[in-house]
Amino acid sequence: DAGVTQSPTHLIKTRGQHVTLRCSPISGHKSVSWYQQVLGQGPQFIFQYYEKEERGRGNFPDRFSARQFPNYSSELNVNALLLGDSALYLCASSVGQSSYNSPLHFGNGTRLTVT
Amino acid sequence: GNSVTQMEGPVTLSEEAFLTINCTYTATGYPSLFWYVQYPGEGLQLLLKATKADDKGSNKGFEATYRKETTSFHLEKGSVQVSDSAVYFCALSMNQAGTALIFGKGTTLSVSS
Secondary structure, eight states: OOEEEEOOEEEOTTTTTEEEEEOOOTOOOOOOEEEETTSSSEEEEEEEEEEEEEEEOOSSSSTTTEEEEETTTTEEESSSSSGGGGGEEEEEEEEETTTSSSSSSOOOEEEEEEH | OOOEEESOOOEEETTOOOOEEOEEEESOOEEEEEEEOOOOTSSEEEEEEEEEETEEETTTEEEEEEBBTBOOOEEEEOOOOOOGOEEEEEEEETTTOOOEEEOOOOEEEEEEE
16 A cells, blocks of 8 residues: 655755645545654644644744645645755644544655755 | 653664663643654654553554653663664654644664674
């Protein structure tokens, strides 16, 4: 079975540009979560979408936005990129809404470099 | 605020050695606790979890016990294998209804034969 797939795998952008990252969850998974992992740190929660609605948001500025499509895939958008946005962006999917009962399955991430 | 602190790595062990990776947490309330593992070239995956005090999570020979009195969730394995080489992340969740996890920085384990 295919796992969580993310595209692109690597991306280089310039300050001020915007970027769109894509995620396809495991078939049958209705929840998609986005995390940012800066080098040397653990992943930090950005968003959760479940059944196409936002169900959680971390402490990130409004430059970060996301959406979930009817097929449960998701996009993460970041506007007005800053050097500090350089990180590995992880997508995780789960069957249900809660990590208590539905373990998260992570993709391999998109490595974003902002120059 | 809520946070997770893990022991600094890397941890280097010989095969069949005993493993402990320390994890302590700070939380306002009663979190659920998790260990995630990332093998080389793969995505993070859940290793084990515990949802209330004194619960013991276990999987693949790894164990961790939720200790409320010491706010700890240390990961242990009696005999490590080369295939256990990976990065291990301790995490907590305060939200029973969502997937917002707070992760530690991760501990790299390297096991040699």
